Amino acid sequence: MRSLINILDLSVEEIDRMLDVADDIIANREKYSEVCHGKKLATLFFEPSTRTRLSFEAAMYELGGNVLGFSAAASSSASKGESVADTTRMACCYADIIAMRHPKEGAPLVASKVTSVPVINAGDGGHNHPTQTLTDLLTIRRKKGRLNNFTIGFCGDLKFGRTVHSLITALARYEGIKIVLISPDELKLPSYIKKDVIKNNGIEYVQTTDLEAVLPELDVLYMTRVQQERFFSEEEYIRLRDSYILTRKKLDKAKEDLIILHPLPRVNEISTDVDDDPRACYFEQALCGKFVRMALIMELLGIHLD
Amino acid sequence: MNIDSIKEGLVIDHITAGNAMRIYNLLGFDKLECSIAIIKNVNSKKMGKKDIIKIDSNIDINLEALGYIDPGITVDVIRDSKLVEKRHVDLPETLHGVLRCKNPRCITSVEQELSQEFMLTDRENRVYRCVYCEAKAN
Structure with missing residues (x-):
């Protein structure tokens, strides 16, 4: 049975096909409104989430299917010590497909x-988040018209940011991508991703601590939140939290056709005065998340329309 | 120096000199009741010096662990005093139950009954990563 655990479980061709389906869903919503009639999605969320869980649920409902599940470990048998394997065995008795988030x-x-x-990995700790990557790819492709030949800056927490790791891994398979890594020294991209993914694929990259200096070069800016839940030390979190704050003023130096993405939720790393700027695409990105998850659910359930 | 040849058993040969005791301990040979000979610093044309372990019993041996500790080892299987099989042990692609993941965020840190599995991701630098969380083995 096909699952999506890591973005590399999908070939570039499969991703492109899924993005085509997502585009078609956006253009022809009615056509897809009953394709999952009678099917159930189990959302097993052992960790809180707003966008991911709601977008999975909305995706299944919009395909005509139903949803069951839980939104916190405390409301599942995990709180009684049940293993992930046993919870999953139980869920697959009742559902046709599973979306799981786990710390x-x-x-x-x-x-x-x-x-x-x-099984769809809906985020596992600081590791992978492949459906966010599909969301990011769909947003970039819809906004830029392509997934090759652009410069993308990743800014903020590149150490624990699973969305960053997955997106870099996915983009490494496309031509002409230049990567700019912007983070404080303590939150740099892990060296194994730099070596195994960026260097081994011959991708041009720059590493810096200065967002403003590199902003004019960027076609895509991917902002991230410093995630409190990934820190064992409160002190270290507070020290690093305010490293980068994107403001309207800083954007004066950026390209006119820059797109600003953020996996959300944001704390303070993007000032609210940026929200009205046409280059701010993060809310539209969240919407893309629903459509690409619809395409993914269909793909994994083997539902293909002509 | 003479060590009796074995009739039924294994000869672990081409061990890097100095590694024999490590293999003996890590593979739990101290728990075996059969005769075992550990021969250290044997002259070798190919290796200069090498270690050899002879086990006087046809036990199941963890070749993955052996390959991980010392790739290049050979394991000779002896039956009726004859060499019936020569296994060349290389760095294994996967390791099961040999290493433990030390990442506190890994699912194996809370679900102890899960098997510990690692995959070889960089042969040149002998890098293994946990199949669950991809943390580097150390």
Whole structure:
């Protein structure tokens, strides 16, 4: 049974096809309104989430399917000590497809090994978040018209930012991508991603601590939040939280056709005065998340329309 | 120096000199009740010096662990005093139950019954990563 645990589980061709389906869903909503009639999605969320869970649920409802599940470990049998494997075995008795978020890295992989239905990794700790990557790719392609030949800056927490790791991994397979890594020294991209993904694929990259200096070069700016839940030390979190704050004024130096993305939620790293700027695409990005998850659910359930 | 040849058993040969005791301990040979010979610093044309372990019993041996500790080792299987098989042990692509993941965010840190699995991601630098969280083994 096909699952999506890591973005590399999908080939470039499969991703492109799924983005085509997402585009078609956006253009022809009615056509897809009943394709999952009678199917159920189990959302097993062991960690709080707003966008990801709601977008999965909205996606399934818009495909004519139903949703069951839980939104916190405390409201599941995990609070009684049940293993991920057993919770998954139970869920696949009741659902046709599972979306799982878990604070521990690798939990969705464990689930995919014991279930007879597809499992979608909806985020596992600081590790992978492939559906956010599909969301990011759809947004970039819709805004830029392509997934090759552009310069993308990643700014903020590049160490624990799973969305950053997954997106870099996905973009490494496209031509002409230049990557600019902007972070404080303490939150630099892990060296294994730099070596295994960026260097091994011959991707041009720059590493800097100065956002303003590199802003004029960027076609895409991917902002991230410094995530409190990834820190064991409160002191270190507070020290690094305010490293980068994007304001309207700073954008004066940026390209006119720059697109600003953020996986959300934001705290203070993008000032609210940026929201009205036409280059701010993060809310539209959240909307793209629903459509690409619709395309993914259809793909994993083997539903293909002509 | 003479060590009796074995009739039924294994000869772990081409061990990097100095590694024999490490293999003996890590593979739990101290728990075996059969005769075991550890021969250190044997002259070798190919290696200069090498270690050899002879086990006087056909036990199941963890080749993954052996390959991880010392790739290049050979394991000779002896039956009726004859060499019936020569296994060349290389750095394994996967490791099961040999290493433990030390990442506190890994699912294996809270679900102890999960098997510990690692995959080889960089042969040149001998880098293994946990299959669950991709943390580097150390």
